[in-house]
Amino acid sequence: MNLEGRVAGVIRAAVRDTFGVELNGIHVERPGDARHGDFATNVALANAKVFRRNPREVAQKIADATEAEAIVDHVEVAGPGFINFWLSPETLWNELNGLLRDGAHYGRQEPSGEPVMLEFVSVNPTGPMHVGHGRQAAYGDSLARIMEAAGRKVSREYYFNDGGNQIRLFGESVAIRYARMHGREWSVADSEGLYQGDYLEEIARDLDSEYGERLLDMETEDALREISVFSTGWCMDDIKKTLARVGVRFDRYFNEKSLYESGKVEEVVEQLREGGNVYKSEGASWLATSRFGDDKDRVLVKSDGSYTYMAPDVAYHRDKWDRGFGTAVDVLGADHAGYPPRIRAGLVALGLPEDFLDVELVRLVKLISEGEQVKFSKRAGHIVTLDELLDEVGEDVARYFYVRSSHNTEMNFDLDLAIKQSDENPVFYVQYAHARIASIFRRAELDPETVGEIPASQLAPEERALAMELLDFPRVVENAAASREAHPIPTYLETLATRFHQFYTVHRVLVDDEETRQRRLALCAATKNVLRSGLDLLGVSAPEKM
RNA sequence: GCGCCCGUAGCUCAACCGGAUAGAGCAGCGGACUUCUAAUCCGCAGGUUGCAGGUUCGAGUCCUGCCGGGCGCGCCA
Numbered sequence: 001m002n003l004e005g006r007v008a009g010v011i012r013a014a015v016r017d018t019f020g021v022e023l024n025g026i027h028v029e030r031p032g033d034a035r036h037g038d039f040a041t042n043v044a045l046a047n048a049k050v051f052r053r054n055p056r057e058v059a060q061k062i063a064d065a066t067e068a069e070a071i072v073d074h075v076e077v078a079g080p081g082f083i084n085f086w087l088s089p090e091t092l093w094n095e096l097n098g099l100l101r102d103g104a105h106y107g108r109q110e111p112s113g114e115p116v117m118l119e120f121v122s123v124n125p126t127g128p129m130h131v132g133h134g135r136q137a138a139y140g141d142s143l144a145r146i147m148e149a150a151g152r153k154v155s156r157e158y159y160f161n162d163g164g165n166q167i168r169l170f171g172e173s174v175a176i177r178y179a180r181m182h183g184r185e186w187s188v189a190d191s192e193g194l195y196q197g198d199y200l201e202e203i204a205r206d207l208d209s210e211y212g213e214r215l216l217d218m219e220t221e222d223a224l225r226e227i228s229v230f231s232t233g234w235c236m237d238d239i240k241k242t243l244a245r246v247g248v249r250f251d252r253y254f255n256e257k258s259l260y261e262s263g264k265v266e267e268v269v270e271q272l273r274e275g276g277n278v279y280k281s282e283g284a285s286w287l288a289t290s291r292f293g294d295d296k297d298r299v300l301v302k303s304d305g306s307y308t309y310m311a312p313d314v315a316y317h318r319d320k321w322d323r324g325f326g327t328a329v330d331v332l333g334a335d336h337a338g339y340p341p342r343i344r345a346g347l348v349a350l351g352l353p354e355d356f357l358d359v360e361l362v363r364l365v366k367l368i369s370e371g372e373q374v375k376f377s378k379r380a381g382h383i384v385t386l387d388e389l390l391d392e393v394g395e396d397v398a399r400y401f402y403v404r405s406s407h408n409t410e411m412n413f414d415l416d417l418a419i420k421q422s423d424e425n426p427v428f429y430v431q432y433a434h435a436r437i438a439s440i441f442r443r444a445e446l447d448p449e450t451v452g453e454i455p456a457s458q459l460a461p462e463e464r465a466l467a468m469e470l471l472d473f474p475r476v477v478e479n480a481a482a483s484r485e486a487h488p489i490p491t492y493l494e495t496l497a498t499r500f501h502q503f504y505t506v507h508r509v510l511v512d513d514e515e516t517r518q519r520r521l522a523l524c525a526a527t528k529n530v531l532r533s534g535l536d537l538l539g540v541s542a543p544e545k546m
Numbered sequence: 547g548c549g550c551c552c553g554u555a556g557c558u559c560a561a562c563c564g565g566a567u568a569g570a571g572c573a574g575c576g577g578a579c580u581u582c583u584a585a586u587c588c589g590c591a592g593g594u595u596g597c598a599g600g601u602u603c604g605a606g607u608c609c610u611g612c613c614g615g616g617c618g619c620g621c622c623a
Contacts (some may be wrong), residue, residue: 004562025614029562042565045603055603079566080603123623166623193622284621287584295549295619302586309623337550337618363551364616405559410616417558417572423585426571432585440582472562479562491560494570505578505587524582546585 002474003095004028006071007085014065015043021050030472035348037076037084038468044081055081066180074295076395085228087281089458095471096454099526103449107474109151114326116152117145121243121250121331122159125235126170128199129242131413132333132365134386138402138539139362140331141248142486145537150481151347155325156249159316160231162254169193177204178227182213203234204393242386247539259312259319268315268350269300269307277349289345298342313339314346321352330359331407337361360484362407368414384415396540400427403486403538426494430531433497437528438544440509446521448529454522455515462503463523469499472524473530477537483518493534500527 008026015023015121023043031040038484044051044059051058056077063075063083073088086155099106120140123133130500144154163165172188173195179186181204188194207215207230236253258266269285272278278289283303287310291295299308332339340359348354366373367384390398392415401418404426405411418425441448459467473492509520532542 027562027565029565033562033566036566040566047563048603079548080567091609148551159559161623164623197560242607286621287612299621304621306621308621313623334551334591334617336623339618340623361551361617366616401558409559412558420613424572425585428585429571432583436586475562483563487560488562491570494560501586504582505584508582510582 002478003087003091003471004030004039004475005021007041007529009060009071010071011041011043011083012067013280018061018065019051019124020526023047030468031084036078036467039085044083047502048081057361059083061406070377072118089456091461092464092467093454096467096522096526099470099529100451100453100522103529104533106529107477108149109478112146113153114374115324116147116154117320117323117325117328118142118147118154118244118331119157119159119328121248123167123239124161125232126166126195126240127197127235128238129386131367131386132390132391133386134246134398135365135402135407135411136331136333136362137243137246137248137386139407139486141246141328142399142403142489142538143360143484145539146477146486146489147481149533149537150478152481154416155251158250158253159256160236160253161312162228162236163257167228168224170195171231174202174203174207174231175224175227177201179216179411181205181208183296184216199238203231206234207231209360236363242390245387245390246399254316255414256312256316259315264315264319265307265312268318269311272300272314272346272349275349276353285538286343287346289360292341292345292348294341294345301495310342310346313343314350317347317357318350318352319341321347321356323467327355328357331404332359332361334361334363344372346484355434358484360407363410365411365413366417368412371414389415389422393422395421395426396427396431399539400430400490401425404488404490406485426490428546430490430493431541432495432544432546433500434528434531434535435544435546436504437524438498440521440524441528442544444510444521448525451521451525454526455518457515457519459519460507462499462506463520466496466499466523466527468505469496470526470530473534489534489537492530496527496530496534500531 005028008028011026011028014022026041026043027046027522028039028041030435031037038309044055048058050053059077063077065087065534066072066083069074071088071091073086075086076084078084100411102108120143121129121133121137123129141156144156148154172186176186176188176194177200189224207227210230211226215226218226246340266307269278271285273285277291278300279288280286284299285301288297296309300311301307317328330340337418344354344357379388387397393401397418401413402411414434437448473496476488476492480486503523507520509517509524511517511520535542
């Protein structure tokens, strides 16, 4: 259990002994102001009605009852009835030694509970990843790492479709360029919705070096099929290359087609029909999603007999359930905001629990260049690719920048600023703290892994502040996982780095006094360890030198 | 028009599901390297948390109404 939880336990026991009341949900927080102790609680205030007494009086009684506990050093009542706790030195030493023993495992919990399916990115292979996808990739992957650290079993999945009308249009877009290379014409019925972009030329060139001219002499439909397969494959390779570049991996790439082939789609549609929530109207079959919280009903089977995208999507999520996942988290772009209610409606109609599907919408990235917003749309071909961004700012900066702000708010990505100020980026601030520590150990010719225990000696204020920050790591990880947020990790790391830099400025580590030296070396090792763990949750490197 | 999300320092963002004097970084000004990395540290300045009400011991956080921005509202995905 983390420190906070243990303090809460002490309070709960004190309340039980003193007032004979069992309190749940005791709020214990780390005050921003050091004068308010290591931990503080508002139980006396928050439960004033329960106690029916002056909050300060209640607080004093609780304080008196907890003072003798070994975990605390002393307790104070302050303000309208806050109770402030200072931890005993023994508690700090014990906790720090626990941290050092755990090493890279500190803050991580053993996997338990039902597995979680985390789906993210899931872009169809019709073009390169753009900067908006980059945010989804960075957020999704970090969330996966954070949830794993917090003890969830996580499967990462990428869902894609390489068939259908969009793909046909995409294939034609390539075909036109390919034909043109040979001075030929590729006629399309409708030029509406064709894809644009330089990458299409690239695909056409590669297509040409693979097939030469011979596709042009084939039956058009056969040729188009070949071209589409080649082109989507090309894009998928490209996307995977980009993902690998930022350290994002998936356990599985799930193809929509396989749902049709296995009969899953038909099966699910049939089940929905049997459930009595499907009706015919205007030649189409509608799913009564409005009965399950959607704004209006949605077409499930078109009047021409083909399925809308909803059918395979519901089938896909049903398949996740069938595979034994207790929760499905979908990371989607905000332009899919209409999606969650209808898919959830479909799942509930199939009898799945309402909270099975958790959709996290990643708000759009607004690109700013030369003071102006850059509009990007894949179809219009005016895009800034993720690869281009990575070329400019580097993988660490990009990943860090992406998850630094909440995924639920729009993000202004000022390209010029990101490039120009990359030296000032907070990611370097955090990495620098790590590199500084590494440098100390190089100088001392010691391995931080085997530095040994922290001696039972008094901590200077800067050492204590650093120690308290280190011991907060497990709570930060758990909270982030529970709230499906990645941005608390950068926030935490920056605070931790600040505590370290402050400590470093005031205190010299490699001093002659054995005890002081050992204490500070141990603190450094612990800090290095947590910095590395935290950066790893973001997929950002922890350099030994800078 | 209806629904969801967001408005916090000049800029980019935090604020531990209602707590104490709203915090960081960048930009600005002024200081600190003969000692383990100055990509650092210390200080100053910067705010009516979009506006107006409400709930209560206490509101950036919850409720209502406005204002401004984003996204969604296809037999597209």
